[in-house]
Amino acid sequence: MTEPKKLKVATCSLAGCFGCHMSLLDIDEKLFELVKVVEFDRSPITDIKHCGPCDIGIVEGGVCNAENVHVLKEFRKNCRILVAMGACAINGGIPAMRNNVDLWDCFQEVYHYGIGLENGQIPNDPELPLPFDKVHPINEVVRIDYFLPGCPPPADAIWKFLTDLAAGREPKLDYEMLHYD
Amino acid sequence: MSDHDVCDLPGIVARWHHDPANLVQILRDVQESCGTIPSDTLDQLAKLLNVPRVRIEATASFYSFFHAESHGAYEILFSDNVIDQMAGKAELKQYLCERLWLEPRKLSEDGLVYVDDTADIGLADQAPAMLVNGFAVPALDKARLDLVAELIRVRKPLAEWPPMLFEIPDNIRQPGPLTGEAFAPGAALKATLSRGTDATLAEIDSANLRGRGGAGFKTATKWASCRKAEGEAHYVVCNADEGEPGTFKDRVLLNSHADLVFEGMTVCARVIGARQGLLYLRGEYRNLLEKLESVLATRREKGLLGRNILGYVDADGDFDFDIEIHLGAGAYICGEESALIESLEGKPGKPRNRPPFPDRCGYRNQPTVVNNVETFACAAKIAERGGAWFAAMGTPQSAGSKLISVSGDCQRPGIYEYSFGVTVRQILIDCGAEDAHAVQVSGPSGTCISFREFDRRIAFEDLATAGAFMVFSRERDMFEVARNFTHFFAHESCGFCTPCRVGTSLLRNTMDKLAAGKGSAYDMNEMKNIMHILRGMAHCGLGHTAANPVVQTMEKFPEAYERRLKRLDFEPAFDLDGALQTARLITGRDDEWAHLADE
Numbered sequence: 204m205t206e207p208k209k210l211k212v213a214t215c216s217l218a219g220c221f222g223c224h225m226s227l228l229d230i231d232e233k234l235f236e237l238v239k240v241v242e243f244d245r246s247p248i249t250d251i252k253h254c255g256p257c258d259i260g261i262v263e264g265g266v267c268n269a270e271n272v273h274v275l276k277e278f279r280k281n282c283r284i285l286v287a288m289g290a291c292a293i294n295g296g297i298p299a300m301r302n303n304v305d306l307w308d309c310f311q312e313v314y315h316y317g318i319g320l321e322n323g324q325i326p327n328d329p330e331l332p333l334p335f336d337k338v339h340p341i342n343e344v345v346r347i348d349y350f351l352p353g354c355p356p357p358a359d360a361i362w363k364f365l366t367d368l369a370a371g372r373e374p375k376l377d378y379e380m381l382h383y384d
Numbered sequence: 385m386s387d388h389d390v391c392d393l394p395g396i397v398a399r400w401h402h403d404p405a406n407l408v409q410i411l412r413d414v415q416e417s418c419g420t421i422p423s424d425t426l427d428q429l430a431k432l433l434n435v436p437r438v439r440i441e442a443t444a445s446f447y448s449f450f451h452a453e454s455h456g457a458y459e460i461l462f463s464d465n466v467i468d469q470m471a472g473k474a475e476l477k478q479y480l481c482e483r484l485w486l487e488p489r490k491l492s493e494d495g496l497v498y499v500d501d502t503a504d505i506g507l508a509d510q511a512p513a514m515l516v517n518g519f520a521v522p523a524l525d526k527a528r529l530d531l532v533a534e535l536i537r538v539r540k541p542l543a544e545w546p547p548m549l550f551e552i553p554d555n556i557r558q559p560g561p562l563t564g565e566a567f568a569p570g571a572a573l574k575a576t577l578s579r580g581t582d583a584t585l586a587e588i589d590s591a592n593l594r595g596r597g598g599a600g601f602k603t604a605t606k607w608a609s610c611r612k613a614e615g616e617a618h619y620v621v622c623n624a625d626e627g628e629p630g631t632f633k634d635r636v637l638l639n640s641h642a643d644l645v646f647e648g649m650t651v652c653a654r655v656i657g658a659r660q661g662l663l664y665l666r667g668e669y670r671n672l673l674e675k676l677e678s679v680l681a682t683r684r685e686k687g688l689l690g691r692n693i694l695g696y697v698d699a700d701g702d703f704d705f706d707i708e709i710h711l712g713a714g715a716y717i718c719g720e721e722s723a724l725i726e727s728l729e730g731k732p733g734k735p736r737n738r739p740p741f742p743d744r745c746g747y748r749n750q751p752t753v754v755n756n757v758e759t760f761a762c763a764a765k766i767a768e769r770g771g772a773w774f775a776a777m778g779t780p781q782s783a784g785s786k787l788i789s790v791s792g793d794c795q796r797p798g799i800y801e802y803s804f805g806v807t808v809r810q811i812l813i814d815c816g817a818e819d820a821h822a823v824q825v826s827g828p829s830g831t832c833i834s835f836r837e838f839d840r841r842i843a844f845e846d847l848a849t850a851g852a853f854m855v856f857s858r859e860r861d862m863f864e865v866a867r868n869f870t871h872f873f874a875h876e877s878c879g880f881c882t883p884c885r886v887g888t889s890l891l892r893n894t895m896d897k898l899a900a901g902k903g904s905a906y907d908m909n910e911m912k913n914i915m916h917i918l919r920g921m922a923h924c925g926l927g928h929t930a931a932n933p934v935v936q937t938m939e940k941f942p943e944a945y946e947r948r949l950k951r952l953d954f955e956p957a958f959d960l961d962g963a964l965q966t967a968r969l970i971t972g973r974d975d976e977w978a979h980l981a982d983e
Contacts, residue, residue: 269964269980306966329975335963343957346906 213254214246217271218298219264223289226355257282265295270332279345290354299338391418404433407730446732448714455498461515465504465629466868473512483533504629505668508791518670554636560785560801569643572767590771592783596758598850610743611656613751620661621754627716628827630852633787634757642679648760651767653705661707716876721754734880735924778804782843790815792855809838817855827852828869829929832936863944867895869933884927887918904955
């Protein structure tokens with residue numbers, strides 16, 4: 204008897220706070236059920252650095268720098284279904300609050316005028332991801348198949364969403380999982 | 385230096401009876417006399433009116449024509465409907481800015497003049513047009529702008545500008561019962577009083593008059609229901625917030641047939657038992673205000689308004705009724721009747737939950753009839769000449785005549801009055817638009833029809849319309865027409881409900897993405913999804929119809945979209961490499977990782 208083929212899942216956090224990943228872990232003991240049906244590829248959970256072909260890619264956070272674009276394109280290229288998870292991936296969220304501040308002013312404040320700084324310099328190392336002038340939602344850079352809202356989405360919503368997908372159903376979230384007041 | 389006087393705040397507040405419900409009018413007067421509504425004025429108004437400052441601020445920040453920062457002695461707003469654009473508005477605006485040495489949306493260095501855009505100002509037959517300190521100047525060309533620039537340069541007060549700049553012809557090309565026949569003020573009222581209110585309502589009913597604002601609700605039903613509703617007072621409100629781009633028939637009715645409109649309101653007042661009426665005149669028609677006030681004054685002198693109208697006394701008591709004019713302040717949404725009532729009550733123009741409808745709970749939460757300008761004009765004619773006369777015109781479901789505001793690619797733009805049931809083709813022949821390719825009927829929220837559908841008819845059962853009829857020739861790009869409309873809706877969404885506030889912005893952004901040559905089939909699908917959300921979830925008609933122009937042009941002129949699609953799959957919404965340029969400059973980097981290659 205062969206085991207049913209597991210779904211391959213990759214996850215990443217771009218301009219986010221890892222809160223959505225924490226919410227994913229927050230499904231608690233159901234994690235055991237989850238790993239019966241899914242196998243994680245590239246993810247902060249596995250520490251695999253690059254993903255291979257996957258069934259589902261889950262992206263937390265918006266796009267704030269060039270590296271984010273490379274990661275996002277890698278996910279789009281490899282994942283059959285790409286999901287934007289949480290407010291930052293969908294709208295830019297908290298990091299996008301910097302969109303109202305000029306990038307020059309941001310750098311000046313951080314590297315020149317911040318409290319306690321002396322002779323500050325703006326770093327120019329090629330290893331550092333180069334920031335965009337604005338933070339963008341990920342659907343402005345690649346095609347996204349599903350949007351899972353929330354800040355973060357509740358653990359139950361993530362569970363329902365993933366198990367629906369794993370079972371081959373169109374994911375559907377009840378109203379209670381989508382409203383936050 | 386300023387054209388504006390010192391603001392007499394207590395005087396303005398007193399003129400509006402210290403009533404916070406008149407806040408929009410108070411702010412208008414402040415804006416008109418000071419040129420701005422400064423922040424400390426809001427504090428003073430809060431004290432004078434004894435309401436919280438946030439209430440004042442909510443209203444002051446809602447309307448386009450109110451602003452806290454100075455726009456100088458001369459504020460110039462170019463009408464930005466697609467018809468104005470087709471008539472060369474962008475080029476003329478740039479020309480004026482160059483003549484005045486300034487940039488749009490930026491007060492000139494000397495604090496004298498400010499130039500910006502505004503939504504359609506009801507002069508599509510005389511496009512391009514603009515507002516100077518709220519007063520309309522039509523038919524712009526370089527010669528007229530030279531004159532304007534010179535007048536501004538020598539700082540001539542607006543009151544001393546040559547009147548010919550502000551002359552606005554009616555352009556009635558085809559007159560009919562409303563626009564072509566003489567009307568003796570008082571005739572409809574006398575007929576109403578001798579016939580009695582029940583019989584007058586029966587005439588309106590048998591005339592089969594339906595609302596001319598576009599929705600086509602039966603007028604007699606509205607009046608009867610309002611009449612029956614209990615309340616401390618009943619009100620008659622005339623909706624002259626003609627904001628639908630491309631419509632200008634109410635401008636013409638109010639300019640030349642105001643007696644007919646006011647008489648229709650008075651007939652309605654008699655039927656429903658109202659003592660007060662309000663005309664909500666869109667701010668863009670500020671130039672009509674003095675004229676309308678003088679028509680009202682004449683009617684009071686003749687005993688057609690005020691106490692004891694026509695000396696009439698009956699068992700129900702005297703017939704007292706008067707009309708007050710309220711001005712809007714640049715908000716399309718106030719054409720929606722419940723938003724209009726909110727505005728009349730001094731609040732931001734956000735639509736109410738309906739039901740209850742205004743006939744039971746309207747102005748000051750009392751039974752209120754809200755009708756379009758043209759509906760009241762029709763009602764006056766019916767009261768005078770009877771329901772059978774009216775019902776004989778038009779089609780069984782759409783009785784009477786309809787004013788059509790024709791603009792765009794035709795030889796004779798202007799007002800055409802037809803019996804309902806006229807074909808689009810007939811109108812196009814009459815206005816001289818032989819090479820018409822498309823017509824936008826009833827404005828952006830209405831219906832876009834292609835040359836294949838020119839045999840359709842203007843009638844509630846086919847093409848319902850508030851009157852706009854914008855003609856586009858073969859040379860016009862229907863994608864750009866729809867894009868203009870998405871910008872309009874995104875600007876005019878009142879922001880109350882999320883589907884509309886966000887949905888209209890997403891539509892605008894996606895259309896801009898396509899216009900920038902970054903479109904894909906994905907974006908086309910997204911716009912269809914947004915349409916479903918808007919139709920199903922928006923709070924009012926603005927949101928329900930905001931996607932119409934996109935969806936209809938997509939369906940009828942697919943080639944206009946297809947040639948803008950770069951890929952079938954997906955294309956980023958912005959220039960990825962270009963968005964790194966600022967950071968490259970800041971860091972001085974130009975390495976491989978500081979660039980994103982286009983694939």
